[in-house]
Amino acid sequence: MVKLDEIQKRLIEEIADLHNVPDGAYNFRANGELAGRNTTANIDIVSKTDKSGIDIHIKPGTKKESVHIPVVISETGLKETVYNDFYVGKDSDVVIVAGCGIDNCGVQDSEHDGVHRFFIEEGAKVRYVEKHYGSGDGKGQRILNPVTEVYMEENSSMEMEMEQIKGVDSTERITKAELKAGCRLVVKERLMTHGSQHAVSTYDVNLNGDDSSADVVSRSVARDESKQVFNARITGNSKCSGHTECDSIIMDHGTILAIPSLDAKNVDAMLVHEAAIGKIAGDQIMKLMTLGLDEKEAEEQIISGFLR
Amino acid sequence: MLELKNISFSVEADGQKKDIIKNLDMKADDGKFIAITGPNGSGKSTLAKLIMGIEKPSSGRIIFDGEDITDLDITERARKGISFAFQQPIKFKGIRVKDLLRIAAGKRLSTSEACSYLSEVGLCARDYVEREINSSLSGGELKRIEIATLLARQTKLSLFDEPEAGIDLWSFQNLIRIFEKMRNEIKDSTIIIISHQERILRIADEVLLLSDGRITEKGKADEIMNVLGGIDCEPGSLCSKLQ
Ligand SMILES: Nc1ncnc2c1ncn2[C@@H]1O[C@H](COP(=O)(O)OP(=O)(O)O)[C@@H](O)[C@H]1O
Numbered sequence: 001m002v003k004l005d006e007i008q009k010r011l012i013e014e015i016a017d018l019h020n021v022p023d024g025a026y027n028f029r030a031n032g033e034l035a036g037r038n039t040t041a042n043i044d045i046v047s048k049t050d051k052s053g054i055d056i057h058i059k060p061g062t063k064k065e066s067v068h069i070p071v072v073i074s075e076t077g078l079k080e081t082v083y084n085d086f087y088v089g090k091d092s093d094v095v096i097v098a099g100c101g102i103d104n105c106g107v108q109d110s111e112h113d114g115v116h117r118f119f120i121e122e123g124a125k126v127r128y129v130e131k132h133y134g135s136g137d138g139k140g141q142r143i144l145n146p147v148t149e150v151y152m153e154e155n156s157s158m159e160m161e162m163e164q165i166k167g168v169d170s171t172e173r174i175t176k177a178e179l180k181a182g183c184r185l186v187v188k189e190r191l192m193t194h195g196s197q198h199a200v201s202t203y204d205v206n207l208n209g210d211d212s213s214a215d216v217v218s219r220s221v222a223r224d225e226s227k228q229v230f231n232a233r234i235t236g237n238s239k240c241s242g243h244t245e246c247d248s249i250i251m252d253h254g255t256i257l258a259i260p261s262l263d264a265k266n267v268d269a270m271l272v273h274e275a276a277i278g279k280i281a282g283d284q285i286m287k288l289m290t291l292g293l294d295e296k297e298a299e300e301q302i303i304s305g306f307l308r
Numbered sequence: 309m310l311e312l313k314n315i316s317f318s319v320e321a322d323g324q325k326k327d328i329i330k331n332l333d334m335k336a337d338d339g340k341f342i343a344i345t346g347p348n349g350s351g352k353s354t355l356a357k358l359i360m361g362i363e364k365p366s367s368g369r370i371i372f373d374g375e376d377i378t379d380l381d382i383t384e385r386a387r388k389g390i391s392f393a394f395q396q397p398i399k400f401k402g403i404r405v406k407d408l409l410r411i412a413a414g415k416r417l418s419t420s421e422a423c424s425y426l427s428e429v430g431l432c433a434r435d436y437v438e439r440e441i442n443s444s445l446s447g448g449e450l451k452r453i454e455i456a457t458l459l460a461r462q463t464k465l466s467l468f469d470e471p472e473a474g475i476d477l478w479s480f481q482n483l484i485r486i487f488e489k490m491r492n493e494i495k496d497s498t499i500i501i502i503s504h505q506e507r508i509l510r511i512a513d514e515v516l517l518l519s520d521g522r523i524t525e526k527g528k529a530d531e532i533m534n535v536l537g538g539i540d541c542e543p544g545s546l547c548s549k550l551q
């Protein structure tokens with residue numbers, strides 16, 4: 001059974017929109033320990049024996065099933081590295097919801113480094129949703145460093161939604177993907193940093209097979225004194241198409257460094273990059289003011305729309 | 309009631325002072341439907357922006373419902389009951405049609421309420437509520453959404469800047485019906501519409517002709533059109549006469 005205290009429940013709501021124990025397979029991890037697990041006829045979850053983490057096995061042909069693997073930390077000073085491997089069977093179609101919530105009221109840093117590897121078999125379709133959230137007003141930092149590796153077999157597809165809007169002090173995110181022929185990768189990243197937070201997001205996408213494609217879109221907002229670095233590289237090794245987009249709003253003294261790179265190694269590779277960084281458009285604020293919002297409220301609406 | 313007293317507005321352009329609105333006086337009584345017409349560049353949009361507070365007059369006072377609002381900002385004027393449909397609607401990233409309607413209404417809106425405003429402006433509501441207000445919408449669609457936000461706002465004074473632009477596919481009769489409905493539904497409401505369209509001018513209680521930053525004529529649509537002379541123009545349009 002899942003045993004969670006109130007703080008942990010609240011964190012889970014934030015990161016996984018879960019109010020109850022979900023249908024389907026799940027693995028809850030709280031303060032470094034297993035807090036609940038469920039497997040289904042098609043989805044098995046086994047703990048690793050050599051290090052902390054789990055292996056998730058999804059049988060070929062599994063359709064319309066979901067796996068939830070939330071992680072919550074409410075203990076100050078906890079540092080962990082967790083290895084989760086997903087084996088997604090041929091022609092399956094699944095939703096995977098991961099996410100990490102840290103509540104740190106203490107003085108010591110709390111840190112969760114999750115290493116997720118996806119092995120996606122031929123023709124499988126995965127939608128992966130990951131939310132990061134931090135709360136608590138202690139001096140201790142809330143640190144999340146996720147590494148995501150995606151290995152895609154022919155004609156598979158992966159859609160990733162990654163969101164980190166609040167409360168994470170420091171994050172270094174690395175996402176790597178290798179695509180074979182006919183594969184499609186779509187990444188939608190949403191990031192907001194406050195205070196003196198620091199976030200680095202690095203993508204390394206390799207389009208190895210013909211007719212593979214990738215679309216990596218990041219929208220981010222840097223407020224206060226926060227700093228962000230967006231570093232996206234798409235390498236075209238075949239007849240492929242790749243697109244990256246970094247669209248950012250800076251406010252106060254926030255800074256954003258966007259380092260896009262496209263590496264075309266095949267004459268039929270079509271790679272595009274777009275980047276835009278700037279403050280909120282004045283005419284957008286003005287428009288919302290004519291509808292009765294004050295300047296602050298207008299900014300909030302524009303940002304929450306932008307990050308939606 | 310809205311009253312503009314001796315309003316002037318000038319800007320600095322290329323190191324030279326340019327007068328855009330010149331000692332303008334104007335009055336719009338409660339319950340009145342006023343149309344403003346005039347050549348391009350005569351200052352019509354600037355006049356609307358001065359009323360909304362987007363521009364501040366260089367001199368003169370603006371009185372709304374007996375209160376001097378000249379020094380109030382856009383938000384304060386909006387909250388006092390002034391709304392403005394832009395000539396060129398603003399685009400956003402991520403803000404959806406239903407979000408804008410909710411902001412305009414100032415309260416939570418059910419999907420069916422949001423839809424009813426869209427239906428009024430001739431947009432098939434189901435297809436639009438979830439759409440983002442960005443360049444994926446055509447100019448005409450954006451204009452209609454702009455009008456729908458004013459329907460959701462229900463303010464005492466509504467300003468429309470060339471609402472007819474880009475809505476050729478949609479019947480004029482609908483647009484006119486909207487203005488009449490607004491007039492009936494909002495007690496003592498004043499509607500000011502900037503337009504070149506004869507059919508809109510014809511339903512106004514009073515038409516003001518703005519030329520070169522001054523109101524040079526006012527009266528019924530027929531009188532104004534007489535002043536403009538009998539030069540041929542596109543059916544239903546005054547624009548060629550006004551150039
Ligand atoms: N902020 C500004 N700075 C410089 N020129 C302006 C400004 N606002 C308006 N104008 C000029 O004032 C004139 C009137 O503009 P506008 O009010 O948009 O006219 P209309 O709506 O009647 O076509 C135009 O020549 C325009 O270029």
Ligand SMILES: [Mg+2]
Binds near residue numbers: 352
């Ligand atoms: Mg104009």
